[in-house]
Amino acid sequence: MGPCASYTCEFGGLCVERSGKAVCECPVCPAEFDPACGSDGISYGNECKLRLEACQHTRKIDVLYKGLCNGCENKKCDHYAICESDGSGTAKCVCPETTSRRDTRINESSAPPLDPIRIVKLQQSFPPLTTPTLSSFHTPSLSTVPMTVKTGDIVG
Numbered sequence: 610m611g612p613c614a615s616y617t618c619e620f621g622g623l624c625v626e627r628s629g630k631a632v633c634e635c636p637v638c639p640a641e642f643d644p645a646c647g648s649d650g651i652s653y654g655n656e657c658k659l660r661l662e663a664c665q666h667t668r669k670i671d672v673l674y675k676g677l678c679n680g681c682e683n684k685k686c687d688h689y690a691i692c693e694s695d696g697s698g699t700a701k702c703v704c705p706e707t708t709s710r711r712d713t714r715i716n717e718s719s720a721p722p723l724d725p726i727r728i729v730k731l732q733q734s735f736p737p738l739t740t741p742t743l744s745s746f747h748t749p750s751l752s753t754v755p756m757t758v759k760t761g762d763i764v765g
Contacts, residue, residue, distance in 0.1 A: 620667050621660030635664035646678035647671070652698070 612631040613624035622633035638657035645656045648671040653659040656672055663670040673682055680700030681692035690702040 620669060621663040633664075636661050643675070644677045645675055646673045646682060648673055648682070650678055650680070650683040652677040 611626050612629065613626055616624050616631035618624050618633035621636065623636050624631050625634050626632070636657050638655065638661050641655055643655045645653050645659050647653055647659050647662075648669075651662075653662065659670055659672060678698060679694035679696065680698045681694050684692045684700045684702065686692050686702035690704055692700050693703050694700045
């Protein structure tokens with residue numbers, strides 16, 4: 610067992626033994642075209658070239674999937690918009706298709722999921738509304754209102 614048996618290289622580096630010691634080196638990659646989409650949203654010629662990029666720039670890049678990136682990997686869409694790609698790496702956020710006015714039902718797959726824990730917390734935070742009655746209002750009588758009388762004041 611050599612020194613690389615228990616040594617792990619970061620950022621896609623490969624462990625090689627040099628003078629009995631474990632050393633990390635960046636990979637030498639084949640020219641084969643087997644594209645991989647990286648977590649940085651960049652398409653690489655193959656997984657080895659993705660690891661080479663990560664190693665040379667000492668940063669973490671994961672393989673999101675095999676194939677070319679479509680542009681939606683790092684695109685964040687607001688307000689329930691969805692990312693759409695033109696297939697050449699250009700992505701844009703678009704509103705989801707709407708239903709007709711006659712059919713206003715929400716498609717369960719497009720509705721955001723309800724969080725039951727949050728619903729319960731909201732119910733606990735806001736007690737049910739009740740109609741106030743006359744007895745629920747407190748009007749202090751004059752005798753219960755504290756008064757300060759100073760010397761020289763006229764009390765009558």
